[in-house]
Amino acid sequence: MLIQHKDRIASGDMIVYFVDECHVLGDTAVGYGWAPSDQRVTVLVNNNHDRQTYFGALQMLTGEFVLAEYPTANGDTTVAFMHRLRNKHPGKQLLILWDNVSYHYQGDMKEFLLDVNAFLEPDAWIVTCMRFAPYASEQNPIEHVWQQGYCT
Numbered sequence: 001m002l003i004q005h006k007d008r009i010a011s012g013d014m015i016v017y018f019v020d021e022c023h024v025l026g027d028t029a030v031g032y033g034w035a036p037s038d039q040r041v042t043v044l045v046n047n048n049h050d051r052q053t054y055f056g057a058l059q060m061l062t063g064e065f066v067l068a069e070y071p072t073a074n075g076d077t078t079v080a081f082m083h084r085l086r087n088k089h090p091g092k093q094l095l096i097l098w099d100n101v102s103y104h105y106q107g108d109m110k111e112f113l114l115d116v117n118a119f120l121e122p123d124a125w126i127v128t129c130m131r132f133a134p135y136a137s138e139q140n141p142i143e144h145v146w147q148q149g150y151c152t
């Protein structure tokens with residue numbers, strides 16, 4: 001897919017994102033993070049489940065990282081994050097690369113894709129999603145970002 005669309009990607013007409021979710025638990029210990037070496041990095045967990053969920057998207061060409069907090073990860077919040085990415089790149093096609101969690105391709109997300117790509121040929125789709133092989137987190141570069149904060 002990347003080779004097929006390399007010209008659109010290079011021109012900026014198609015934006016490629018590696019996407020994943022991260023769950024920070026209240027008892028998660030952060031060993032290191034991006035901060036001055038003499039300061040401790042603290043992430044406050046302020047919901048009643050003592051857990052926060054973040055959606056992240058790593059742009060393939062620029063390395064820009066988009067981060068958004070949500071109360072949970074499900075179809076509704078996945079679609080909300082897709083809207084955030086679309087609003088960031090009006091008039092551009094998005095290619096989303098992510099894992100096989102069911103809410104990435106069923107229910108709300110399936111309806112979103114049918115709506116946003118209605119009546120378009122696959123090469124003209126506004127949002128195209130591709131899944132990595134099952135249980136192959138090493139294929140997604142965003143996993144390296146999450147490892148920096150010890151997310152689960």
